[in-house]
Amino acid sequence: MKVFIYPPNSMILQDLVERFGHTPLALAKEIERRVNDPELDSPPMNITDIDVKIGLKYAAIEVPSGVRGRLAMFGPLIDEAEAAIIVNDFPSTFGCMACARTNELTIYLIKQRRVPTLELDYPTNEEEVEDFIARIKNFLEGLK
Amino acid sequence: MKTRMFVIADTSSLTPQTVINYIVSLGKTLNIKDTCYGIMVEGDDDVVENITLKVREKFNADIFSKHRAYPIGDERRCRATRGGGARPGYYFLQEEYKLLPLISNVLKKGRFKTIDKKKKKPVDVDILKKAIKEKV
Secondary structure, three states: OOEEEEEEHHHHHHHHHHHHHOOEOOHHHHHHHHOOOOOOOOOOOOOHHHHHHHHHHHHOOOOOOOHHHHHHHHHHHHHHHEEEEEEEOOOOOOOOOOHHHHHHHHHHHHHHHHHOEEEEEOOOOOHHHHHHHHHHHHHHHHHH | OEEEEEEEOOOOOOOHHHHHHHHOOOOOEEEEEEEEOEEEEEEEEHHHHHHHHHHHHHHHEEEEEEEEEOOOOOOOOOHHOOOOOOOHHHHHHHHHHHHHHHHHHHHHHOOOOOOOOOOOOOOHHHHHHHHHHHHH
């Protein structure tokens, strides 16, 4: 099954989803498509004005273009998702997830999809890591 | 074409060279780069996926992997052409790297135990009212 992971660039989540036999829907998939696109206007930028328009499918016109641009990348992954794992309270430097409004909208969109979702807190010690992995394992095994 | 990052857990005695030697011994056509955190592998989609399965099978919880969007040595990301400094994705890697020894340890022991977390209840209104009356 295709499992959307949040934060979508997390290596730990991506690795665990693969380890337990599912396909992670991670950000790299969307970015790869963009950075390897020969039509890209400005190579250092991942997001073009087309993406901002695509973002309109996921957020209203009043929403800042940066949020819409980010959602243009997360949105297609969420549309594809058959399940989701959400990690809350992660450190602010945990990936390029520093846009709070995008994060809120992403979680909202996942919940709107009504797919099986597992919500966890970011672990900080060994006991919490055990719990973190056990919950992910049980959730992913239950999806089969 | 697909690129994958392999990150070695801090507590492991595994070296990037050992992983490279193992991958080379599999005899596949791949582009491999040795890095400070592990290695990067680039090649055809199915070959890279196959290699990932084999590396995970061989080194189990000592190594973690993720799909990387940019190709190896891409000018938009490579520090050699950007004039030094951290690659933008390193902030994430640095944060997750701290957690890898714990995750690796739990996966090796196979000890998966859930703990019942009690949700913090909000303070009762009566207690609050009493405290306000006493102190104000």
